[in-house]
Amino acid sequence: MRARWIGLFILVAYFASAEVANADSTTPAIYTFNDPLQGIHWSFEFPSLVTTADTINITTSTELLSASIDPSGPDGALGCSIDGAGIGSPTTTNPIVVTLFSSCANGGGAFGRGFVTPIDSFGTFTVQTEQGPEITLTIIPATQAVPEPWSLFFLGTGWIGVLGVTQRKRIRSRR
Numbered sequence: 438m439r440a441r442w443i444g445l446f447i448l449v450a451y452f453a454s455a456e457v458a459n460a461d462s463t464t465p466a467i468y469t470f471n472d473p474l475q476g477i478h479w480s481f482e483f484p485s486l487v488t489t490a491d492t493i494n495i496t497t498s499t500e501l502l503s504a505s506i507d508p509s510g511p512d513g514a515l516g517c518s519i520d521g522a523g524i525g526s527p528t529t530t531n532p533i534v535v536t537l538f539s540s541c542a543n544g545g546g547a548f549g550r551g552f553v554t555p556i557d558s559f560g561t562f563t564v565q566t567e568q569g570p571e572i573t574l575t576i577i578p579a580t581q582a583v584p585e586p587w588s589l590f591f592l593g594t595g596w597i598g599v600l601g602v603t604q605r606k607r608i609r610s611r612r
Contacts (some may be wrong), residue, residue, distance in 0.1 A: 509556075
């Protein structure tokens with residue numbers, strides 16, 4: 438009987454310790470950029486994490502998941518809107534993140550921020566500025582598995598029921 442409980446414990450421990458999300462370079466990725474100095478924020482989804490020197494170009498605003506410009510920021514004060522984004526040379530030691538603008542009082546254009554480390558893995562990458570706030574690019578898996586707590590709850594209550602039945606049979610057999 439004790440061997441059964443040990444086996445059950447090992448099985449439950451194995452499933453409880455299983456990795457919830459196994460993200461790799463083929464997992465769709467969400468890139469989110471935040472530049473508090475310029476008042477720029479945007480994000481887009483890409484089919485996979487870019488692990489080569491290829492440039493990512495999102496050239497239409499409809500491809501962006503979100504895009505916002507602080508109206509009191511330098512670009513917002515010019516009436517700019519974000520039309521696209523790009524990441525150049527993400528695997529090099531000097532990748533650049535570019536925001537494309539239009540509808541500006543000065544006609545539009547692009548603004549780039551250089552990073553000092555490759556941005557070719559999931560995580561948050563930062564650039565510290567002399568003016569204070571950090572500029573960040575965060576890359577997360579687009580699909581993350583969500584654990585199902587109710588299935589673990591029902592598994593546990595089921596085993597409690599089995600224990601109760603087993604204990605009841607054991608008590609009856611002793612009488």
